Amino acid sequence: MGFTAYPACANERTRTREELAAFMNESRFDIDQQARPPAQRVRGGREAGEVMARLLAGTRRELLSLHDPSGGLEQQISERLLARAASLVRTAVDRVPTVRQLASRRGLVNDTELGTFAWKSGGHARVMREIPFRMAVMDRTVAILPTDLDAFFNGLPIIRDPVVVRALVRAHRSWWKTSEDPAAHERTDGPPAHLLPVLDCLLAGLTDDAAGARLSLSPRTYSRRVNELLTLLQTNSRFRAGAEAIRRGWA
Incomplete structure (x- = not known):
């Protein structure tokens, strides 16, 4: 079972987030029954940044992301933390063989100063109308989602449940296929x-x-x-x- 990767706009964004929440609740039930590996809960702020740095540094083959880090300014995340996160992502993009970053067009424009999205580096990034939630999947074995689905620095679970990870990979693949190459504009x-x-x-x-x-x-x-x-x-x-x-x- 998974959730449907609706086109991320208006009502579809809300529906996608609701389906994801229901799917995560199902995963938590199975975790409670010891049928799936538990998620590690991480508090926000510096701890979240350290966790993201460690996970990105350990990524060897593939990085999938659904993220508008510049939107963190609207979440009252400090520019220093956002700049640090952008630096970590740029380092990963330069090192990891397969990188697929999905952003909104608004997020891409607002990211001018941070420079997080490698859309000029061999087609690593594409844009969609609106990001339904934030996520990152490393090597198809571990995923992170913001606790509030909007900002990693507000706290996140580290997910190793293979059912959830596969569902997130499928959703990312679906959105990637229907998104746009920003260079085409x-x-x-x-x-x-x-x-x-x-x-x-x-x-x-x-x-x-x-x-x-x-x-x-x-x-x-x-x-x-x-x-x-x-x-x-x-x-x-x-x-x-x-x-x-x-x-x-x-x-």
């Missing part, structure tokens, strides 16, 4: 229309306040569009973004 003839004026302001060297006033955009909206443009140009630097845009003939 890159354009060679210019950026999307809504980013053209942002590129002009960037090349003109305007401050965010001045650019926002010129374009009648709030500082937050302007900053979000700048991050979207940087992601499109595959860089974290505004200076390099300008140079790359010129190289591509966009300006």
